[in-house]
Amino acid sequence: MLICASCSQTASDHEPTWCCCSCGGYLTLLNDKLFPTTELSQRAATLWRYREALGIACSDNVVSLGEGFTPLLAEELGGQRVLFKADQLCPTGSFKDRGASVMISKLKEWGISRLVIDSSGNAGASVAAYAAKAGIVADVYIPSYTSGGKSAQIKMYGANLVKVPGSREDTTAAAVAAASESFYGSHNWSPFFVAGLKTLAYEICEQLAWQAPDWVVVPVGGGSLVLGVYHGLRELLTAGLITRMPRIVGVQADACSPVYQAWKNQKGEVTPVPKGPTIAEGISIANPVKGRDILSAITNSRGLLVTVNDEQIMEAIFTLSRKGIYVEPTAAAAPAAVNVLRQRGLLQPRETVVVELTGSGLKATDKFEQFLAMREQSN
């Protein structure tokens, strides 16, 4: 069953739907089932090992490219022990594959043959890949400023790429208008996309032998990731599989930090902010649809929000690269935030700090080329 976040109206998940038919709010999947933990070790190392919690009725409809169950890498950052959740290794190079695999499986179950999505890049690539695998036509709307690498990847998967001039928000408006002719399969709206992201929480806890970490650090753009992690942890807590809630740290870019601003000013709602340029394009969302829920997820976990600037992000990219870990700028916001937490004295040496790495450095080749050229010039 699906429930509306605004008016609590419920809807069946047997019919195609992407928003509340009463008020237009976004929907969340209510599931009362978890997976049988004793059987997990016999199941494949993909996120579908948790299939009972993902809302897909028939396993014939599962659309999988082997996503999930990424390594948890033990490292240190400025003297702090951390565990990197290596989601940059997902099939299309970003964690969005967790959401796309489950969302596209549901679209297949519903018999949808064509979808529209708007994306700043990674969600478009991910949905294009899974749509290709499922035989669904994908129309992917991206802002015209999206990096060349990301748009090439989307096209290679066979999606129809539509470049929209103007802001990220203009891209959404164009996609929603086009969706009246097909189906709006947006990562920012689909309850099944968020359901897929719960697997991040399941995996982290399973990989830690069902001991919850002390902290989970994730970047926040539209907020599906932070909500998926929170819902997943809550389910584990309710089922008694873990005994305490980790503190969730949401990371935003200085140049675009609507959720951070609302949290700092103790507001219950997120209001749009003017945004400046940042290399963290994947979290540059001025008006996140799920603002209120993001704030309560952070607060309920006794977590906090942190902002980082481009310089801190670049520094984190270099630090990680020197350890052999290659991530894109948006992903590096999370390890950059660990330095901020450490400098504020918030982390204890013995605490378990899990840092989600959301996207691969291979996504940002053009940005890194520019950056290296600039650096060589100034040397």
Ligand SMILES: *Cc1c(COP(=O)(O)O)cnc(C)c1O
């Ligand atoms: C989409 C994305 C994010 C932000 O995820 P949200 O669910 O929108 O908060 C962070 N990092 C990367 C690499 C992304 O592609």
Ligand SMILES: [Zn+2]
């Ligand atoms: Zn509603």
